Amino acid sequence: MKLLSKYFLVLMILLSTSANSEVKFGIEGGFGFADMRAQQTAQTLANLSGSAVTYTYDEATWMGRVFADFPLADQVNAEIGYFFSGSLDATYTITGSSATESYDAMGVDAAIVFKQDTVYFKAGMHQSELNGSASLNIGGTTYNVSDTISGSGFFSWWRI
Numbered sequence: 001m002k003l004l005s006k007y008f009l010v011l012m013i014l015l016s017t018s019a020n021s022e023v024k025f026g027i028e029g030g031f032g033f034a035d036m037r038a039q040q041t042a043q044t045l046a047n048l049s050g051s052a053v054t055y056t057y058d059e060a061t062w063m064g065r066v067f068a069d070f071p072l073a074d075q076v077n078a079e080i081g082y083f084f085s086g087s088l089d090a091t092y093t094i095t096g097s098s099a100t101e102s103y104d105a106m107g108v109d110a111a112i113v114f115k116q117d118t119v120y121f122k123a124g125m126h127q128s129e130l131n132g133s134a135s136l137n138i139g140g141t142t143y144n145v146s147d148t149i150s151g152s153g154f155f156s157w158w159r160i
Contacts, residue, residue: 028065057090101134123156
């Protein structure tokens with residue numbers, strides 16, 4: 001993903017030259033809601049340990065996106081973006097032990113956008129990366145683990 005981020009930065013710089021004066025840049029932000037399945041994880045830990053498990057978790061985190069939009073034809077634009085999120089965290093507690101998990105996301109996207117007075121249609125694809133880390137504290141000893149999952153997919157959005 002670091003390589004994709006560097007390519008995105010180079011592309012944004014190239015698009016911002018005077019030859020591409022019709023390029024528009026934007027920033028978007030908001031909140032993303034996700035189900036971390038904390039209740040199921042707590043139940044699994046309770047089943048494995050034979051003890052009651054308490055837990056707390058985030059239901060949402062902030063998200064951001066920077067993008068460039070440039071015309072291809074009348075009413076048709078191309079758009080590229082880089083998106084990222086804050087972390088979603090959960091903590092599980094068993095008498096004398098605890099576990100935490102945390103996830104954040106980032107990626108790049110590209111789309112074709114069709115805009116008319118009353119119609120807006122956007123379709124494209126993304127390359128995303130989900131980073132996760134966890135720690136488990138048992139009897140004063142902490143065990144850490146982390147993993148990254150990458151993937152790609154298609155998206156579309158429309159408004160009439």
